[in-house]
Amino acid sequence: MQEKSGIPLPSLRRLPFYYRRLAEALQQGLAVVSSEELGAAAGVAGAQVRRDLSYIREEGRPGIGYDARALASRLEEFLGLVNAKEAVLVGVGNLGRALASYSGFERYGLHIVALFDQDPAKVGMTVGDRQVLPMTKLTSLIARLRIQMGIITVPSCAAQDVADLMVGGGIRIIWNFAPCRLVLPESILVKNEDLAAELATLSHHITHRTQMSH
Amino acid sequence: MQEKSGIPLPSLRRLPFYYRRLAEALQQGLAVVSSEELGAAAGVAGAQVRRDLSYIREEGRPGIGYDARALASRLEEFLGLVNAKEAVLVGVGNLGRALASYSGFERYGLHIVALFDQDPAKVGMTVGDRQVLPMTKLTSLIARLRIQMGIITVPSCAAQDVADLMVGGGIRIIWNFAPCRLVLPESILVKNEDLAAELATLSHHITHRTQMSH
DNA sequence: TAGATTGTTAATCGATTAACAATC
DNA sequence: TAGATTGTTAATCGATTAACAATC
Numbered sequence A, B: 001m002q003e004k005s006g007i008p009l010p011s012l013r014r015l016p017f018y019y020r021r022l023a024e025a026l027q028q029g030l031a032v033v034s035s036e037e038l039g040a041a042a043g044v045a046g047a048q049v050r051r052d053l054s055y056i057r058e059e060g061r062p063g064i065g066y067d068a069r070a071l072a073s074r075l076e077e078f079l080g081l082v083n084a085k086e087a088v089l090v091g092v093g094n095l096g097r098a099l100a101s102y103s104g105f106e107r108y109g110l111h112i113v114a115l116f117d118q119d120p121a122k123v124g125m126t127v128g129d130r131q132v133l134p135m136t137k138l139t140s141l142i143a144r145l146r147i148q149m150g151i152i153t154v155p156s157c158a159a160q161d162v163a164d165l166m167v168g169g170g171i172r173i174i175w176n177f178a179p180c181r182l183v184l185p186e187s188i189l190v191k192n193e194d195l196a197a198e199l200a201t202l203s204h205h206i207t208h209r210t211q212m213s214h
Numbered sequence C, D: 001t002a003g004a005t006t007g008t009t010a011a012t013c014g015a016t017t018a019a020c021a022a023t024c
Helices: A009-027 A036-043 A046-055 A068-079 A096-099 A101-105 A137-146 A156-169 A195-208 B008-025 B035-042 B045-055 B070-078 B094-101 B103-107 B135-147 B156-169 B195-210
Strands: A085-090 A110-117 A130-134 A149-152 A172-176 A189-192 B085-090 B112-115 B131-136 B151-154 B173-176 B189-192
Touching: A009 A036, A009 A046, A036 A046, A036 A195, A068 B103, A068 B195, A085 A096, A085 A137, A085 A156, A085 B195, A096 A110, A096 A130, A096 B094, A101 A110, A110 A137, A130 A137, A137 A149, A137 A156, A149 A156, A149 B112, A156 A172, A156 A189, A172 B195, A189 B195, A195 B008, A195 B070, A195 B103, A195 B173, A195 B189, B008 B035, B008 B045, B008 B070, B035 B045, B085 B094, B085 B135, B085 B156, B094 B112, B103 B112, B112 B135, B151 B156, B156 B173
Parallel strands: A085 A110, A085 A149, A110 A130, A149 A172, A172 A189, B085 B112, B085 B151, B112 B131, B151 B173, B173 B189
Antiparallel strands: none
């Protein structure tokens, strides 16, 4: 996945770590944080932080550092953490339930408004306070509520069919946890979270005892 | 995380996708696959594939392509998928159970040999065919069985304490699903799977409707 | 031979890092 | 003022891409 314009993707991916460090600092009553401290939270040097923050037009004070509250607000705005984001989730296995009940997501503005499963035995079940709905209702619900994001936690490549249904309903962004490459129109943003593929790279390191650093 | 020597990290991370495409091809009875086809499976061009494969010293035949069986074997070997890798998992919530019962891992040689949880109510529970053990047994079990890898699926930054215990037992590689940066000796390889941070970058895209491509 | 596809060189692209004048 | 830290320029580093002779 590559950003086509604006902030480089590696920079974007570091911002949440800066944000966490700022939240921590604020809780400790610190009003100001230096680029070096922020960098430590993301495993990069201070210069990198300053460069990253220049992309989002946030300025610090030379000799002092960054205003923690101002920078945290700017990051919330830039990352859109304050905006409500609605998602549906398909595949109510252990992983689906884990994501559906993960409180860290709500804190970032993500509301998983509906759960779906293909298994009739699961339809009607309650997870959190949401009922599991049948797949037949997926497309229409997405369209009716104008849901922006779809989360796929089905095993196997049934993921492709699920993705097609989601896109049919009007979804533009898919967070895919199935170990399959989805084939979808260019306009759909797909973020793959492919744990088996990640494991394979770890396996390489276990096998070859390679050192890594951040 | 940055590879210090050998194959570049971006290349390494594409190899599992090539491997999957090869497995698929073999199942379809294809004996040969071109770099362009492999590239499609990872979202890159053929030239990139040829470069990646040159790092692992696998050669194709000009005008023909790559021998699917030979390349698949080479990838299995290079990624260490055939080697048995033993891991312990700490934190038997939904996510922990999802990982503990994910069959895709076994296929890549990962055996999660023991589960731990800090919650007395969970100790003694059975997941798959493994009993959940108390934290007091973590370090000694790791040391006794010479476990290589630790998987952390606890919520919150109790993850740091868990990681310290793991390292105390002799673990060298940690797969961390907690939304916290672990502070550990340089020699320990930490792979963070930080879903909240990933969500934050998706949130940015939802908010700004940016296009991405692979 | 003609067509396809490789491996690799050279060019390009983009991110990171070092360095430092400017500023508080 | 002296010390700290910024924003940004220039240099470096590393990955990707284009191009093509070599090969099947």
